[in-house]
Amino acid sequence: MTPTLLITGGSRGIGAATARLAAQRGYAVCISYLRNKSAAEAVVDDILALGGRAMAIAADVGIETEVIRLFGAVNAQFGSISALVNNAGILEQQMRVDQMDAARLLRIFTTNVVGSFLCAREAVRRMSSRYGGSGGAIVNLSSGAARLGAPGEYVDYAASKGAIDTFTIGLAREVADEGIRVNAVRPGVIYTEIHADGGEPQRVDRLKATVPMQRGGQAEEVANAILWLLSDEASYVTGAILDVTGGR
Numbered sequence: 001m002t003p004t005l006l007i008t009g010g011s012r013g014i015g016a017a018t019a020r021l022a023a024q025r026g027y028a029v030c031i032s033y034l035r036n037k038s039a040a041e042a043v044v045d046d047i048l049a050l051g052g053r054a055m056a057i058a059a060d061v062g063i064e065t066e067v068i069r070l071f072g073a074v075n076a077q078f079g080s081i082s083a084l085v086n087n088a089g090i091l092e093q094q095m096r097v098d099q100m101d102a103a104r105l106l107r108i109f110t111t112n113v114v115g116s117f118l119c120a121r122e123a124v125r126r127m128s129s130r131y132g133g134s135g136g137a138i139v140n141l142s143s144g145a146a147r148l149g150a151p152g153e154y155v156d157y158a159a160s161k162g163a164i165d166t167f168t169i170g171l172a173r174e175v176a177d178e179g180i181r182v183n184a185v186r187p188g189v190i191y192t193e194i195h196a197d198g199g200e201p202q203r204v205d206r207l208k209a210t211v212p213m214q215r216g217g218q219a220e221e222v223a224n225a226i227l228w229l230l231s232d233e234a235s236y237v238t239g240a241i242l243d244v245t246g247g248r
């Protein structure tokens with residue numbers, strides 16, 4: 001049976017690279033996105049053109065009803081899911097903590113943390129042997145920022161990724177004997193459009209000298225780690241947090 005993978009935020013960046021690689025590895029791929037329909041459709045079209053199965057659905061991971069609708073749509077079109085990548089994540093304009101307001105903090109934590117919890121909840125309800133499911137794997141996108149704190153840039157974002165690390169460990173242990181593995185990847189500085197949202201599109205090039213490998217990473221290099229964690233090659237790996245940071 002074709003394994004089905006849902007990647008939140010699969011229209012661009014790391015999510016899009018993961019979708020393309022997953023399709024090559026034989027997954028039927030569903031990507032969700034927030035508002036960039038043309039980018040999402042381009043990823044789907046590329047996969048279909050290569051003979052794969054793919055679909056895209058607009059759904060805000062931070063809104064519970066939209067998450068429920070998203071999982072219902074995947075079930076209806078592709079059947080039960082066997083893998084989830086909690087990839088959708090945001091950051092905002094670089095600033096100090098003493099400049100942040102509550103509205104911003106709620107946006108960051110709602111998308112990055114609440115969204116990951118809600119999607120994992122729906123996945124567990126479908127994958128867990130407790131619910132009659134046949135198991136599965138979840139990969140959460142953390143960040144090297146969870147270790148470094150992102151001072152002067154976005155401590156809120158870094159803290160939301162710290163929450164993802166703890167969430168990964170806790171959920172992994174909670175469902176370990178129900179056929180579900182839960183792991184995280186912590187990318188370092190990766191060439192995607194997310195840095196423009198912080199007001200610094202060239203951020204990776206500014207920071208690459210601080211990376212022991214002396215370069216930024218590519219989305220495909222993160223996708224490789226995600227696909228390995230999802231695969232049977234990682235069959236005894238759960239609750240792990242894998243740095244994909246060039247040593248940073």
Ligand code: NAP
Pocket residue numbers: 008009010011012013014015032033034035036037039059060061062086087088089090111115141142143144145186187188189190191192193194195
């Ligand atoms: P990106 O290029 O900015 O892409 C973000 C993706 O998430 C887009 O597909 C976007 O959809 C989607 N999205 C945003 N908010 C959403 C929401 N509320 N509901 C559903 N989808 C939403 O980001 P990226 O750099 O690939 O990052 C992917 C993940 O890796 C994030 O969790 C990020 O924190 C993490 N990460 C990235 C880096 C890095 O250096 N790039 C480093 C560490 C960790 P639209 O296209 O519709 O806007």
